[in-house]
Amino acid sequence: MNILVCITHVPDTTSKIAFQNNEFDKTGVQFIIGPYDDYALARAVELKEATGGMVTVLNVGESETEPTIRKALAIGADQAIRVNAKPTDSFFVAQQIAAIAKQNNYDLILMGRESIDYNGGQVHGMVGELLGLPSVSPVMTLELDGNLAKMSKEIEGGKEQVELELPFVAGCQEPIAEWKIPNMRGIMSARTKPLEVVEPSSAEKKTEIVSYELPTQKSEVTMVEADQVENLVDLLKNEAKVI
Amino acid sequence: MSVLVFAETAEGKVKNNSLEAVSYASAIDQEVIALVLGDVDESEAESLGKSGAKKVLHASDDRLNHGISSAYASVLAQAVEQFGINLVIMANSSLGDAVAARLSIKIQASLAGNVVELPDTSNGFSVKRSIFTGKAFSIVKLEGDRKIILIKKNSVGIKEDGDGASVEKFDPVLSDDDFKVSIKSTEKAEGDILLPDADIVVSGGRGLKGPENWGMIEDLAKKLGAATGCSKPVSDMEWRPHHEHVGQTGVKVAPSLYFAIGISGAIQHLAGINGSKVIVAINKDPEAPIFKAADYGIVGDAFDVIPKLIEALD
Numbered sequence: 001m002n003i004l005v006c007i008t009h010v011p012d013t014t015s016k017i018a019f020q021n022n023e024f025d026k027t028g029v030q031f032i033i034g035p036y037d038d039y040a041l042a043r044a045v046e047l048k049e050a051t052g053g054m055v056t057v058l059n060v061g062e063s064e065t066e067p068t069i070r071k072a073l074a075i076g077a078d079q080a081i082r083v084n085a086k087p088t089d090s091f092f093v094a095q096q097i098a099a100i101a102k103q104n105n106y107d108l109i110l111m112g113r114e115s116i117d118y119n120g121g122q123v124h125g126m127v128g129e130l131l132g133l134p135s136v137s138p139v140m141t142l143e144l145d146g147n148l149a150k151m152s153k154e155i156e157g158g159k160e161q162v163e164l165e166l167p168f169v170a171g172c173q174e175p176i177a178e179w180k181i182p183n184m185r186g187i188m189s190a191r192t193k194p195l196e197v198v199e200p201s202s203a204e205k206k207t208e209i210v211s212y213e214l215p216t217q218k219s220e221v222t223m224v225e226a227d228q229v230e231n232l233v234d235l236l237k238n239e240a241k242v243i
Numbered sequence: 244m245s246v247l248v249f250a251e252t253a254e255g256k257v258k259n260n261s262l263e264a265v266s267y268a269s270a271i272d273q274e275v276i277a278l279v280l281g282d283v284d285e286s287e288a289e290s291l292g293k294s295g296a297k298k299v300l301h302a303s304d305d306r307l308n309h310g311i312s313s314a315y316a317s318v319l320a321q322a323v324e325q326f327g328i329n330l331v332i333m334a335n336s337s338l339g340d341a342v343a344a345r346l347s348i349k350i351q352a353s354l355a356g357n358v359v360e361l362p363d364t365s366n367g368f369s370v371k372r373s374i375f376t377g378k379a380f381s382i383v384k385l386e387g388d389r390k391i392i393l394i395k396k397n398s399v400g401i402k403e404d405g406d407g408a409s410v411e412k413f414d415p416v417l418s419d420d421d422f423k424v425s426i427k428s429t430e431k432a433e434g435d436i437l438l439p440d441a442d443i444v445v446s447g448g449r450g451l452k453g454p455e456n457w458g459m460i461e462d463l464a465k466k467l468g469a470a471t472g473c474s475k476p477v478s479d480m481e482w483r484p485h486h487e488h489v490g491q492t493g494v495k496v497a498p499s500l501y502f503a504i505g506i507s508g509a510i511q512h513l514a515g516i517n518g519s520k521v522i523v524a525i526n527k528d529p530e531a532p533i534f535k536a537a538d539y540g541i542v543g544d545a546f547d548v549i550p551k552l553i554e555a556l557d
Contacts, residue, residue: 011375013511013514036492119376121340125340129313129345135344137341155338155429157253158486159429160428162424164423174485175485207386208386210384211381211382221524221540222539223534224540232523232552242520
């Protein structure tokens with residue numbers, strides 16, 4: 001079982017989002033493995049433990065992402081590849097992943113359903129199409145029966161049970177696995193696991209970020225006394241006009 | 244600009260989010276074509292027309308009754324070629340996102356999702372999109388002759404004064420390769436109103452103390468015609484099913500009215516609700532961060548306030 005897990009390097013979910021000089025302001029921001037990618041990684045490690053094989057993590061990012069990649073190795077991935085480029089566009093990232101996948105025979109390519117910074121949710125579908133493989137997302141459970149994957153997939157308003165032969169691409173979300181916390185042995189061994197840095201394959205970008213904006217501040221909350229609930233109903237009807 | 248809209252359906256009806264995508268398209272192009280796939284009620288052509296579509300293409304093959312992204316992308320690609328389309332518009336959804344991704348490769352289009360406003364065409368083609376789970380926006384320029392955009396819910400609203408649309412059959416070539424994913428069964432969530440689609444959402448948090456107390460949340464939701472949601476701890480403790488989890492790693496909602504009851508307002512929860520028009524917070528703790536995000540607030544015990552609220556709505 002040869003699994004590729006693509007991870008993003010993103011600000012912690014509690015980070016304050018700010019911009020400076022038309023770039024995301026990293027001051028004081030803690031970076032983590034994308035939460036959805038972390039679920040994908042945890043499931044990949046479980047599958048490897050059950051069936052044997054190899055888990056490779058892939059990140060498209062500049063050298064600053066290496067601590068995040070090392071964390072993925074500490075969690076249980078066997079080796080890592082970093083494509084040395086800024087991941088500015090879904091299409092660009094998908095092409096880098098597809099180029100790596102073409103050089104290797106992966107049985108399964110997993111990643112999160114979306115990154116929590118740019119929220120595109122499109123890379124898994126693009127990679128699938130570029131490789132001529134099916135793609136499934138968001139996957140909530142994934143069991144393997146030989147070459148057949150049995151999955152439950154979230155759809156709006158419910159879920160679907162789907163089956164699919166390997167290989168394919170999946171975008172994952174909870175509860176596919178519990179997040180794994182690296183232990184001391186994992187952290188020690190991660191230091192010596194191979195992390196290969198490759199230059200991006202020449203690939204175009206199809207979009208360009210011109211500028212950033214922050215949402216306008218909400219106006220002050222209007223408080224209603226707990227024993228005057230009818231006032232709330234009145235405000236919702238006549239002021240906000242939402243009921 | 245020739246615009247095609249992929250109109251997603253559920254149980255034979257076009258989803259509201261897709262009607263909004265049609266409305267968005269009609270603000271750009273007078274001759275919007277909407278494409279519907281699988282079994283669709285005949286009356287839906289009328290809704291699409293009211294939202295601004297001029298032509299409805301219907302590909303009715305039975306194999307298209309399930310949302311399989313590779314097959315849908317193939318059908319859309321054929322429509323793009325046949326009708327000389329240069330802009331494809333869809334609603335953001337788990338299906339729409341997947342179809343758009345695959346289609347963008349097939350037709351070599353640029354792609355932007357979570358779009359919240361009409362495009363700016365004064366210098367090329369730029370859109371404003373929501374990023375960092377609603378905590379910021381980026382202005383993105385799309386390059387190339389073909390473009391795909393996915394519209395975030397409540398960005399432009401649904402138009403209802405369109406003239407009506409003609410219906411045309413569309414017979415795409417379907418390949419077995421596009422149907423490798425086999426769907427074994429489908430489970431529908433309980434309740435009539437889908438959370439991502441709901442106009443009003445009533446969510447409960449840990450302040451409700453246990454799953455046995457959800458009756459009053461459901462009663463309030465019923466009274467308002469709302470969908471029910473919950474915070475992450477509530478779904479983690481399995482008081483409520485996972486698909487009700489509203490937040491950064493759960494469902495992102497954008498209703499007109501959102502009730503946060505007994506929810507403190509962790510930043511991850513706020514990330515899932517920041518698209519809401521009006522937020523009402525009911526919490527015992529006056530210092531709860533949810534009050535900073537809310538438009539209206541009541542400091543009080545949910546067990547005391549909710550029954551009174553239901554009564555006041557009568």
